[in-house]
Amino acid sequence: MALVDGKVLVTGATGGIGQAIARAFASRGATLLLTGRRSDVLEPLASETGGRAFTCDLACRADVERLIVEVGEVDVLVANAAVPAAGSLLEYDQDGIDTALEINLRAPIALARALAPHMVDRGCGHLVFISSLQGKAATPNSSLYVATKFGLRGFAHALREDLRGAGVGVSVVMPGFIRDAGMFADSGVRLPIGVGTRTPAQVAAGVIRAIEQDRAEVDVAPLPLRIGATLAGVAPELSAAVSRRLGSHDIAAAVASGHREKR
Numbered sequence: 345m346a347l348v349d350g351k352v353l354v355t356g357a358t359g360g361i362g363q364a365i366a367r368a369f370a371s372r373g374a375t376l377l378l379t380g381r382r383s384d385v386l387e388p389l390a391s392e393t394g395g396r397a398f399t400c401d402l403a404c405r406a407d408v409e410r411l412i413v414e415v416g417e418v419d420v421l422v423a424n425a426a427v428p429a430a431g432s433l434l435e436y437d438q439d440g441i442d443t444a445l446e447i448n449l450r451a452p453i454a455l456a457r458a459l460a461p462h463m464v465d466r467g468c469g470h471l472v473f474i475s476s477l478q479g480k481a482a483t484p485n486s487s488l489y490v491a492t493k494f495g496l497r498g499f500a501h502a503l504r505e506d507l508r509g510a511g512v513g514v515s516v517v518m519p520g521f522i523r524d525a526g527m528f529a530d531s532g533v534r535l536p537i538g539v540g541t542r543t544p545a546q547v548a549a550g551v552i553r554a555i556e557q558d559r560a561e562v563d564v565a566p567l568p569l570r571i572g573a574t575l576a577g578v579a580p581e582l583s584a585a586v587s588r589r590l591g592s593h594d595i596a597a598a599v600a601s602g603h604r605e606k607r
Contacts, residue, residue, distance in 0.1 A: 346372075346556070347419050347420050347468065347469070347470050347513075347555050347556075348369060348372045348374060348420070348552055348555055348556060349369075349372045349373040349374050350374060350375065350418075350419030350420060351374070351375045351377065351417070351418045351419045351420070352369050352374045352375065352376055352377065352418065352419065352420040352421075352422065353377040353379070353415055353418045353420070353421050353422065353455075353459070354366050354369070354376065354377070354378055354379070354422045354424060355379045355380075355400075355402065355421075355422065355423055355424050355425035355451070355452075355455070356379070356380060356424040356425030356426060356474075357378035357379060357380045357386060357389060357424070358380030358381065358382040358385040358386050358389070359380070359424075359425075359525065360524065360525020360544050361424060361474070361519070361522060361525060361544045361547050361548075362378075362380065362424050362425070363385075363389055363525070363544070364525070364543075364544035364545050364547060364548040365422055365424060365544075365547070365548045365551055366378055366389060366393050366395065367392075367393060367548070368545070368548035368549065368551065368552055369393075369420075369552075370392075370393035370394060370395070372552070374420075375394075375395070376390070376393050376394065376395025376396070377395060377396050377398060377415050377418065378390050378393070378395050378396065378397050378398065379397075379398045379399070379400045379402075379411060379425070380397075380399065380400070380425070381399065381400070381401050382399075383397065383399045386398075386399060398411055398414055398415065402425050402446065402447045402451035403443045403446045403447050403451075404446075405446070405454075408451055408454050408455070411455075412454075412455065412458040412459070415459075417459070417462040417466075418459055418462075418469075419463075419468070419469055419470070420469065420470045420471075420472065420555060421455055421456065421459050421470075421471045421472065422472045422474070422551060423451070423452035423455060423456070423471070423472065423473045423474060423496075424474040425447055425448075425451065425452075426447060426448045426474070426492070427443065427444055427447050427448060428489060428531075429444035429448065429486070429488040429489035429492065430485060430486050430489055430531075431485055431486075432485060432487070433487045433488055436488060441488060444488050444489070444492060445492060448489070448492035448493070448496065449492045449495050449496055449499075452473055452496060452499075453499060456471050456473075456499075456503065459471070460503075460507065460512060463510075463511070463512045464507065464510045464511070464512055466511075467510070467511035468511045468512070469511070469512045469513070470512065470513040470514070470515065470554075470555045470558075471500075471503070471512065471513070471514045471515070472514075472515045472516075472517060472551055472554055472555065473496050473497075473499070473500045473514075473515070473516045473517070474516075474517050474519070474547070474551075475493045475496045475497045475500070475516050475517065475518050476489075476493045476518060476519055476520075477518050477519065477520045477563065477565055477569060477570075477573045478490050478493050478494075479493035479494050479496060479497035479516070479518060480494075480497070480518065480573040480574070480576060480577055481572060481573040481575075481576030481577070482494075482576065482580065496516065497516050497518070497561075500514055500515065500516035500560075501514075501516065501560065501561075504560055513555065513558045514560075515551075515554035515555065515558070515559050515560060515561065515562065516554075516560070516561050516562075517547065517550045517551055517554055517561075517562045517564060518561060518562065518563045518564065518565070518573075519542065519547050519550075519564045519565065520540075520541070520542060520563070520564065520565025520566070520569045520570075520573075521539065521540070521541045521542070521565070521569070522541060522542055522543065522544060522547060522564075523541040523542070523543060524543055524544060525544045539569075540565070540566030540568070540569065541566075542564050542565060542566070546564055547564050550562040550563075550564040
């Protein structure tokens with residue numbers, strides 16, 4: 345059995361990127377377990393894809409524990425759920441910080457910890473974590489979000505080494521600016537000419553490729569953005585200076601403003 349047509353848990357399935365991921369797996373015959381906070385979106389998607397809906401708030405630890413019990417063993421986890429957490433850290437109270445950490449970082453780790461042992465026992469399975477190019481390159485007005493995405497990327501790479509040889513793959517998928525749906529699209533920000541985007545379907549294709557090829561990391565972004573993210577890892581101060589000259593602060597401020605009104 346190919347893992348992509350097995351039993352697949354997708355978190356954050358009510359968002360546009362989550363829906364695209366669910367449909368990509370459904371087209372390959374997967375048995376889908378779909379989670380999200382909005383049952384009005386989740387139930388129709390489950391009906392469309394032949395999956396099961398589990399309304400769940402990943403910010404609530406009791407909900408996460410209930411989800412773990414209800415889904416049982418799975419072949420693939422796609423930890424896609426996240427909140428934007430955009431804006432200056434000083435704008436957040438501790439409850440807001442805790443919510444971002446719970447959803448973006450703790451919940452994926454908790455799900456991996458609960459689901460991986462069954463995969464190891466069977467000698468097959470795959471864990472996919474949706475991070476971001478902001479998990480490679482720190483950007484202004486996003487310190488909290490960046491912290492969660494750097495953390496998720498690091499966790500995925502270390503866990504991959506821990507599970508090497510156990511038959512369980514671990515991948516991290518790194519979207520850049522995604523149009524049509526998702527956090528960036530929801531912000532309503534228009535990028536400068538020449539700054540490229542990708543689609544939710546391309547993110548979904550990246551998830552499938554990560555599993556089928558057992559890739560440690562898959563970037564879903566145009567080449568210039570991928571090069572910029574790589575530079576940020578090697579020379580962060582130089583990268584930040586170049587990004588400022590290219591208008592990164594203006595873009596980040598606009599994204600934060602777009603999300604601030606939706607908190």
